[in-house]
Amino acid sequence: MAWGLYKEKSNDKSLNTESFWKSYLSTLSEEEQKNVHSYVVDSFADTPEAATKVGKLVRDGIKTTTSSLAWGLEHIGEPLPKVGEIDLIVDGNGEPLCIIELTEVEIKPFNAVDEQFAFEYGEGERTLAYWLSDNWDYLARWCTKIGRVPSETMPIVFQRFRLLYPAK
Numbered sequence: 001m002a003w004g005l006y007k008e009k010s011n012d013k014s015l016n017t018e019s020f021w022k023s024y025l026s027t028l029s030e031e032e033q034k035n036v037h038s039y040v041v042d043s044f045a046d047t048p049e050a051a052t053k054v055g056k057l058v059r060d061g062i063k064t065t066t067s068s069l070a071w072g073l074e075h076i077g078e079p080l081p082k083v084g085e086i087d088l089i090v091d092g093n094g095e096p097l098c099i100i101e102l103t104e105v106e107i108k109p110f111n112a113v114d115e116q117f118a119f120e121y122g123e124g125e126r127t128l129a130y131w132l133s134d135n136w137d138y139l140a141r142w143c144t145k146i147g148r149v150p151s152e153t154m155p156i157v158f159q160r161f162r163l164l165y166p167a168k
Helices: 015-025 030-034 048-059 070-076 115-121 128-145
Strands: 008-010 040-043 065-069 086-090 096-109 155-165
Touching (some): 048 096, 065 128, 070 155
Antiparallel strands (some): 065 155, 096 155
């Protein structure tokens, strides 16, 4: 759960998140509602302040990609993300911000990221240089924490998502 690299997944559904979810469902047709089975409460960062900041980038449609360290997910027993997963994104206080759907998942080496992904990452300068620097710093710390050596070819789970609610 940091900088969009590892999202804190939880099934802690509060009255506010349940109400937000029901508001989203009310925007769907009966047929569409039949195809929506579940969601996970999620945040994008490792501090309450960052969770709010990054969550608002998602809500505002600026951030549409994220990434995770495959080794890190494996280490904590988190399954790889799957296309079609729906996450209800909360801020640093656990208040709902938006609902997203995962549209693409690809495992590639760290050094395979491109300018487009970095821009859609929506954070900082939105450049490849910024993404590489920001993510290297975080991933190196994560690797050290789990006993791995960071490298240019460490496996990264690159993810794209779309904003479902509120609609832009």
